[in-house]
């Protein structure tokens with residue numbers, strides 16, 4: 001599909017599927033079914049986390065509810081602007097709920113650190129994060145994340161929800177983007 005733009009496949013469809021199942025089982029074990037806080041509330045961060053969110057939710061062996069927030073800090077660039085904008089806020093109150101943020105990637109950590117502060121101020125009963133990808137060498141602000149699918153090198157990646165200038169989200173795997181695509 002985008003063969004000429006992808007330099008290498010970093011994580012295959014099968015690896016994503018396998019790791020998502022493992023994460024879902026580990027995480028579900030921490031949330032007792034029938035708790036007074038109600039069902040676990042997944043907050044998906046649009047648009048990047050959309051594919052991971054839907055696969056992760058279906059792999060979780062417990063009932064969950066889903067809400068979405070859209071924030072953006074990259075736009076048509078390969079580095080974070082550092083300014084996080086809310087493009088779509090939650091429709092529901094999360095006070096007293098067990099909340100799990102579902103992210104596709106932690107790169108500089110700026111988006112997540114901002115989001116954690118924003119959501120904690122709404123008084124959830126608990127607030128945790130699961131991310132499919134993390135770039136340990138790129139982190140500028142430390143955010144505690146218990147569950148990471150894959151630690152990856154500091155290269156710009158696309159696919160499985162991740163875009164460059166809105167393209168490549170529909171690739172079923174995670175690939176590195178040939179630098180010619182963004183240096184031309």
Ligand SMILES: O=P(O)(O)OC[C@H]1O[C@H](OP(=O)(O)OP(=O)(O)O)[C@H](O)[C@@H]1O
Nearest residue numbers: 046047048072073074107108109110111
């Ligand atoms: O750790 P950071 O350096 O802050 O980067 C991570 C964030 O950047 C991407 O979102 P983006 O702003 O590209 O929006 P999108 O999900 O709609 O593509 C990605 O989906 C994360 O939310």
Ligand code: HPA
Nearest residue numbers: 107155156157158162163
């Ligand atoms: O490597 C990346 N690829 C796509 N979107 C991103 N947002 C932060 N880092 C990345």
Ligand SMILES: [Mg+2]
Nearest residue numbers: 048074075163
């Ligand atoms: Mg993006």
